[in-house]
Amino acid sequence: MPRGPVDSSRVPRFAGPATFARLPRLDEVGRADIAVVGVPFDTGVSYRPGARFGPAAVREASRLLRPYHPGLDISPFSARQAADAGDIACNPFDIGQAVETIEEAADALTADGARLVTVGGDHTIALPLLRAAARRHGPLALLHFDAHLDTWDTYFGAEYTHGTPFRRAVEEGILDTEALGHVGTRGPLYGKSDLDDDKRLGFGVVTSADVMRRGIDETVDALRQRIGDRPLYVSVDIDVLDPAHAPGTGTPEAGGMTSRELLEILRGLAGCRLVGADVVEVAPAYDHAEITSIAASHVAYDLISLLAFRE
Ligand SMILES: N=C(N)NCCCC(=O)O
Ligand SMILES: [Zn+2]
Numbered sequence: 001m002p003r004g005p006v007d008s009s010r011v012p013r014f015a016g017p018a019t020f021a022r023l024p025r026l027d028e029v030g031r032a033d034i035a036v037v038g039v040p041f042d043t044g045v046s047y048r049p050g051a052r053f054g055p056a057a058v059r060e061a062s063r064l065l066r067p068y069h070p071g072l073d074i075s076p077f078s079a080r081q082a083a084d085a086g087d088i089a090c091n092p093f094d095i096g097q098a099v100e101t102i103e104e105a106a107d108a109l110t111a112d113g114a115r116l117v118t119v120g121g122d123h124t125i126a127l128p129l130l131r132a133a134a135r136r137h138g139p140l141a142l143l144h145f146d147a148h149l150d151t152w153d154t155y156f157g158a159e160y161t162h163g164t165p166f167r168r169a170v171e172e173g174i175l176d177t178e179a180l181g182h183v184g185t186r187g188p189l190y191g192k193s194d195l196d197d198d199k200r201l202g203f204g205v206v207t208s209a210d211v212m213r214r215g216i217d218e219t220v221d222a223l224r225q226r227i228g229d230r231p232l233y234v235s236v237d238i239d240v241l242d243p244a245h246a247p248g249t250g251t252p253e254a255g256g257m258t259s260r261e262l263l264e265i266l267r268g269l270a271g272c273r274l275v276g277a278d279v280v281e282v283a284p285a286y287d288h289a290e291i292t293s294i295a296a297s298h299v300a301y302d303l304i305s306l307l308a309f310r311e
């Protein structure tokens, strides 16, 4: 029987240290089917810094999450052992070394078959997380929820940044180029060639306006068709949400999705072969009333529920 979160009818949910959703720490349960891990790293950002404080803010904002998910009809923390694995301590002064540390830590955390929901941190961290997931599961289908493409080549000559992880991942052969999709894309680009490059790498794009025009069900159908039953990684940059729904982020773009749309699309993925996921780019210094960290905590809860839904 999995050990669940602290019982909020016995210990007020605002008391005690903040693990994600008040789950036990990994060292308290020994092993977990699903581990939530923080990566407080933001050295890869191109604009506002501060996502290094994302994991702590998302944990704080997750205190109110309850154990039953009505939308998916599942109690994820009873169905599987979920635990908070703490933070991966990585070098804030050396991006290359941090990327290595994250990959090694993700390998170690998943060695016994655990699947990860990682809370960032800036989007740079998706690359080492994908590497670790692909080592176990082979080339991955990817659904990337983000205002941005994150398939740019370099910034100031740097290869590992929050705008480049998915180009590196395609170059490294760790993604299944038949099954790659961006969702929620919008905003000005450097040039039309950004879109051409992205397409050449294999990505399909469902823009934020497409989601609004087509609606949730049609969007979900199209995404499910694209990914099929391949091992799937879901990466959620919280800036996929409109700044009204997620002001606390580093590169905000107007015209984004609502948190309701995002959560409903995620729920539409129930039954897919999810092998890992992340929620990144929460920068609490620009947040108000925990709007962003609450949204991110719900996204992480839904990702855990999707992982619990299917082994
Ligand atoms: N991954 C995120 N959030 N942003 C990438 C933005 C890259 C740019 O500054 O153009
Ligand atoms: Zn983004």
Ligand SMILES: [Zn+2]
Pocket: 123, 146, 148, 150, 162, 237, 281
């Ligand atoms: Zn991003």
